[in-house]
Amino acid sequence: MSLLSALARGAEIPIFAATGTRGLALVERLARRPGLRLVASPRHARVLLVAGAVDAAHQRALERLHAQVPPPRGTVWWQAPPLFARGETVAGDDPLPAIRRAAMANDPDQRPDVPPHPWQGMGPHGQGGTGMMGGNPHGRPMAMTAEDIRDGLALDAYTARFGPFLPMLPPGLVMDLTLQGDVIVSAHVASPPFDQGPEGDRPAPCAARMLRLMGIGPRAARARGALLALSKGSGTRRRLSAWLRGEEVTETPEPLPDALPGLEWAEAVLWLASFPPSRLRAACMQGQAA
Amino acid sequence: MTHIAMPIILVLLAIAFTIAIQRIGAQGSATWPGRAPFLGGGLPETHAWQRFHVRYYPMAVLFIAFEMEMMFMYPWAVVYVETGPVALAEMGMFLGILSIGILYGWREGVFRWQ
Amino acid sequence: MIAATLALLLALPLLVWTAAIFDRIGTGRGATVLGPLRSGAALLLRPNTPTEAPDRLNRLLAPGWYLALALVGLSVVPLAPGIVASDLSTGLVLWGACEALTVVVVFLHGWSPNAPLPLIGAYRYVAIGLPAMLLSMFVLIGAALPAQSLSVLAVVEAQRDLWNVVRQPLGLPLFMALGLAITLRGPFDYADGAELAGGTSAEESGPALAMWQFARAAMLVAFSGMAATAFLGGHLGPVLPGPLWLLLKTLAVMAATVAAGRFFARMPPARMLTLLWVVLLPLSFANLALVGVTVLP
Numbered sequence A: 001m002s003l004l005s006a007l008a009r010g011a012e013i014p015i016f017a018a019t020g021t022r023g024l025a026l027v028e029r030l031a032r033r034p035g036l037r038l039v040a041s042p043r044h045a046r047v048l049l050v051a052g053a054v055d056a057a058h059q060r061a062l063e064r065l066h067a068q069v070p071p072p073r074g075t076v077w078w079q080a081p082p083l084f085a086r087g088e089t090v091a092g093d094d095p096l097p098a099i100r101r102a103a104m105a106n107d108p109d110q111r112p113d114v115p116p117h118p119w120q121g122m123g124p125h126g127q128g129g130t131g132m133m134g135g136n137p138h139g140r141p142m143a144m145t146a147e148d149i150r151d152g153l154a155l156d157a158y159t160a161r162f163g164p165f166l167p168m169l170p171p172g173l174v175m176d177l178t179l180q181g182d183v184i185v186s187a188h189v190a191s192p193p194f195d196q197g198p199e200g201d202r203p204a205p206c207a208a209r210m211l212r213l214m215g216i217g218p219r220a221a222r223a224r225g226a227l228l229a230l231s232k233g234s235g236t237r238r239r240l241s242a243w244l245r246g247e248e249v250t251e252t253p254e255p256l257p258d259a260l261p262g263l264e265w266a267e268a269v270l271w272l273a274s275f276p277p278s279r280l281r282a283a284c285m286q287g288q289a290a
Numbered sequence B: 001m002t003h004i005a006m007p008i009i010l011v012l013l014a015i016a017f018t019i020a021i022q023r024i025g026a027q028g029s030a031t032w033p034g035r036a037p038f039l040g041g042g043l044p045e046t047h048a049w050q051r052f053h054v055r056y057y058p059m060a061v062l063f064i065a066f067e068m069e070m071m072f073m074y075p076w077a078v079v080y081v082e083t084g085p086v087a088l089a090e091m092g093m094f095l096g097i098l099s100i101g102i103l104y105g106w107r108e109g110v111f112r113w114q
Numbered sequence C: 001m002i003a004a005t006l007a008l009l010l011a012l013p014l015l016v017w018t019a020a021i022f023d024r025i026g027t028g029r030g031a032t033v034l035g036p037l038r039s040g041a042a043l044l045l046r047p048n049t050p051t052e053a054p055d056r057l058n059r060l061l062a063p064g065w066y067l068a069l070a071l072v073g074l075s076v077v078p079l080a081p082g083i084v085a086s087d088l089s090t091g092l093v094l095w096g097a098c099e100a101l102t103v104v105v106v107f108l109h110g111w112s113p114n115a116p117l118p119l120i121g122a123y124r125y126v127a128i129g130l131p132a133m134l135l136s137m138f139v140l141i142g143a144a145l146p147a148q149s150l151s152v153l154a155v156v157e158a159q160r161d162l163w164n165v166v167r168q169p170l171g172l173p174l175f176m177a178l179g180l181a182i183t184l185r186g187p188f189d190y191a192d193g194a195e196l197a198g199g200t201s202a203e204e205s206g207p208a209l210a211m212w213q214f215a216r217a218a219m220l221v222a223f224s225g226m227a228a229t230a231f232l233g234g235h236l237g238p239v240l241p242g243p244l245w246l247l248l249k250t251l252a253v254m255a256a257t258v259a260a261g262r263f264f265a266r267m268p269p270a271r272m273l274t275l276l277w278v279v280l281l282p283l284s285f286a287n288l289a290l291v292g293v294t295v296l297p
Helices: A002-009 A023-030 A056-068 A096-102 A203-213 A220-229 A236-245 A265-273 A277-289 B002-022 B056-083 B085-107 C002-024 C035-044 C056-075 C091-111 C116-147 C152-157 C171-182 C207-231 C242-263 C269-295
Strands: A013-019 A036-038 A047-051 A074-078 A088-090 A145-147 A154-156 A158-162 A174-180 A183-191
Touching (some): A002 C035, A013 A023, A013 A096, A023 A047, A023 A203, A047 A056, A074 A096, A088 A096, A183 A265, A220 A236, A236 A265, B002 C002, B056 B085, B056 C116, B056 C269, B085 C269, C002 C056, C035 C207, C056 C207, C091 C116, C091 C171, C116 C152, C116 C207, C116 C269, C152 C207, C171 C242, C171 C269
Parallel strands (some): A013 A036, A013 A047, A047 A074
Antiparallel strands (some): A145 A154, A158 A174
C-alpha cells in the first residue's frame, strides 16, 4: 500500500472542467499543461474545476456534479464566483497551485443523501403498479414504450435533462432530450449555452474541439481524413473545412427542436459542435423568445 | 480435454485477479446523489435500461449468412491445397452469391442507421 | 505448455506497461515511462463508486471477462517451434471466438451501470463490432490456406519461405482495423469515445477503471502477438532466438496500431457501418481470392 501511495504522489491530477461563461478559452489553456489531465467524466476526476462564471440557475447542476466526483474530492473555482461553500477561488491566470492543493483536500458532501423519487408501488422493491413496468423500483420508474419515429414500432423512450456541463455539448446548453436508442426523438432547449465572447469563435480552437470529438488531435494533415469521415447533408463538413482553412463560420443554426430529431447521437453532437458558440447561443435564445 | 484446460485456467486466473484488484479500493460514494448517472448536471426521469431497435433484423440475417460461410470455410481452408482449383471455384461461387446479398442490402438501405 | 504459460503471465504486465507507454508517446503529456504506473497507482487508491441500480455481477466481472479473453487469445501464440501455452489443433478458431466474445463483453460493460451514456456506447459497439469480426476471420482463413491447417503452429511453419504479409498484402491492414475495434481505439472506438464522455467507462472509477484499461492494453498485446504470428512470421528469423523475434514483431505491430488509432478520424456510426459492409468486407473477399489463386500449385 505504501508503494502505491509513493507512486501515486507523482501522478497527474485528473480534472473535470465544468465550463462557464468565457470558460472555453481558459480550459483550452489547461489542455496541455503537464501534471494534470482533463477527463471526460467526473467519476474519473479528483478535482472539479469550475472555469468561468456560472449563473445561479445552474447551482443545483453543479452540486450534482460535485456529488458525482468520488470522495475524496477537491473543488477549484477559476475566475468564477463560488456558488456553494466548497473549495477555493482563483482569480488570476494560473490555477495550478490551487488545483494541487485541492487534490489533497477532502470536500464534504454538498447534496443531501435522499433517493431521487419516493418509493412507490406494491412490491417490496417498489415495483408493481400500472402499466407493463409500473412502480418506482429502486427509486426511479422504468422507461415506458412510445412510438418510434423511424418505423412506428413502439419501443422504449428515454427522457432526461442533458445538463449544462456535458463535455461533448456546448457548455451551458441544457436540453430535455427524448432518445429512442441513440436517435433523438424530441429536443427542447431549457437553457441556452453560456456566452463565450469573441475568443470562443476563433477557428483553431473550434476545429480542435470538433476533431477531439472524432478522436484525433488538431493537426491539419490528419484532419483531411476527418472531412471525409463526416456525412455530407447537414453542412457539418462545410463548416469544419472553413475552420480548418482558418476562416470564421458565420452560419446560424435552425432552431434545435426542428433540427435535432431524427439525428443519431454522434451526428447530433458533431452538428452542434460545428457552429460557433455565439451563433448557437443566438439561435437558442431566439427559439426561447419565440 | 487437456487441450482446453489451459484456456479455462487462464480465464479463471483473469477473473480472480480482477475481483481481487477491485476489492482494494473502498466502496465509496454510497450517497444517492453520488450514484446518479452522469448527465452533466441534468436529471433523468427513468432508469436507463431500454430496448434499442438497432435495426438488426436485415443486418443480422446477412451476418448469420456470413457466419455460416465462415463455418464452412474453416474445414475448407484445411483441405484447399489438396483439392485444387475446384475448391477455389466453389468458394468463389459461394462468396459471389453472398456478395449479391450485400449489394441488395445496400440498395435497400439496410446499412443506414435511421 | 506450463513453461509457455508462465512466460506469458510474467511478460504480460511488462507488455501492458509498454502498451501504456506507446499510448502516451506523442500526446505531449510528459512522464512517458513512469506516467502509466503513477496514474494506475493513483486510480487504485480511489474508491469504486456504485451507480443507482446496477447489474452488480456483470459490473464486477466485465473487466475480468475482457482480461480473460485477452489472455486466452494470447495463449494460442507460439513462442518457439512447438512451445505454445494452449496446444490446440484449431488455434485460429479459438482466437476467432475470443474476438467475437469481446463484443459481448463490451456490451455487458456498458449495460451494467444502468446509465444512458454507457448504454449508448454498448449498443453502438455491437452494431459495428459484428461486421468487424467477419473481416478478421476471412483474413485469418487466408493465412490458414498456405498452412493447410487451422493450428497456429502450422501457420507459422508455413511462413518459413515467405511471410503472409507478402502473400496477402491487404491482410495485415484489414487485420489491424479489427485490432483497433477489439481494443476500443481510434476510429473504431464506438464504445468509449469522447462524444459519449467516456462511453461504457463513464460511470467507472478507481480500481474498476484501472482494470478495464489494463484489460484493454492486454487485448492490444494479444492482438499484436496474433498479428505478428499470422502475418509476420512469428518466431521465425535469422540470428536472434525465436521468442526475441516474436517480441520485436509484437512491439512493432503494437506501435503501428497505436499510431493508426491516432491517425484516422472516427466517423458517425452509420457511415462506418456502410464502409465496413460495402468496402472493407468485399476487399477481404478479394484478398482471400488472391491468396487462393497464389497458393494453388
